[in-house]
Amino acid sequence: MRIYATFVYLFLYIPIGVIAVFSFNSGRNASDFAGFSVKWYGKALANPFIMDALKTSLTVALLSALFASVFGAMAAVALQGIRGPVRTAFDAVINVAVMIPGIVIGIATLIGLVTIFEQLNPLLDAIWPFASAAPRLQMGKTSLVGAHTMFLMALCIIIVRARLAGMDRSLTEASSDLYATPFGTFRQVTLPQIFPAIAAGFLLSFTFSFDDFIIAFFVAGSETTLPIYVFSSIRRGVTPEINAIGTMVLGASLFILLIAQTLLRRGSRKVK
Template identity: 35%
Template sequence: MALLNRLARGLRRNLVVIAGLATLAFLMLPNVVVTVFSFNKPNGRFNYQWQHFSTDAWTHPCGVADLCGSLSLSLWIALWATVGATLLGTAIAFALARYRFRARSSAGTLVFLPMAMPEVVMAASLATLFLNMGVSFGFWTILIAHITFCLSFVVTAVKARVMSMDPRLEQAAQDLYATPWQTFRKVTLPIAAPGIVAGALLSFALSFDDFIITNFNAGSTVTFPMYVWGSAQRGTPVQINVIGTAMFAIAVLCVLVGQLVGRRPRRS
């Protein structure tokens, strides 16, 4: 009876930790399943049941037609969408956080609308705009659409970082005869860099992963998420699991590297 009481007290004290670990395990479970089935060799077209252990899909990740082509296209779109959204979003964030101008609150509301708007509404709106302008659907319409919805996330991340900055640091640099460009490059930009990097990484992940907005504005262009959706109807190749596992491993590696890099200044 005393042992049960101690267990109950320990459970109550660590309930939040246990709930957090259980939630994390639940979130990681799909990634574990994808990783395990990347080593499967199914007898049929569908990779839903474990049959035989094999590394054929890892040795031939491009063994399925058009798979690596769609993956390369998604990576290029995500890269350019990240560059465009980061440059525009950083400029907008500094403008909203540092300057006073007419319709400043309205501009901020418009910037954050894509985050609150359902994706299907935004996708249909962009598709209607492109149709009315007579623009051919393809790479450029996807890129414009991705920059549009990634912009809000960059602005949010960078603006939060800029608003937490101490303006006296920039004033001190100016008192030491630093030019505006030197102040920005050596003081403002390094302090705002974590927010900029966070917005860029979030933009890349959202752009690479997007399906709804891309499906409305892609035309005959097939990105990797669209390829996965199409292949799921006629048979899922194991190579999709391989690419998914590789992307997950790269994302975890980036997070770990970021954590290690972020600890160095605190230690010094």
């Protein structure tokens, strides 16, 4: 049993380890280890395409995570006190959002937005009051943030809702018995309790958006995110530079995940 588990852990971590080891390879050839060197990290960090892609990915991930966690938490709090058709509609939409494959989200956003833009762009040209050309609506960072936020908002609603469901009702009742205003109760009782869930939702959303390839592949337009850059490089062949990027990305997500994990656990301990 123990031996079996060891094997599974090796299976899970050897591939990651191999990438990390080979990222320190000084040789040009990706599959022969020639000696220890950090030069590929330097090359990766000096590559303007990689840095641009990284900047795009970070901007999109930050905005998506922010919108998703804030709007998601707001919706989760409101949904708690609602029954009837609005609740049913939201439940249905949330389920659809997390159930349908990412690739379908990508496709739908692509053709949905392009169709809307095709209608709006001539309209914008017609009403544009200045001499210069009217701005054109097109796929890019905004559509990326739009698609990521949509999916991640559903995820954040689920996370915050789970925390709300685990909350002790008597605390909010006590608060209103003691003449706290609804907003006062929310700020002083509910918010501190759900805050770890919101923060964890933010961090999970950030990592998801940062790592997402398939939605971005359809929706990014002419923008390049880091996963899109890595994917097209892999297509051209394995290089130590990609290993270095991969190791950095894995390291960064591991770090963020550990924080998210700690927050979620600390949150659940407090509630109990």
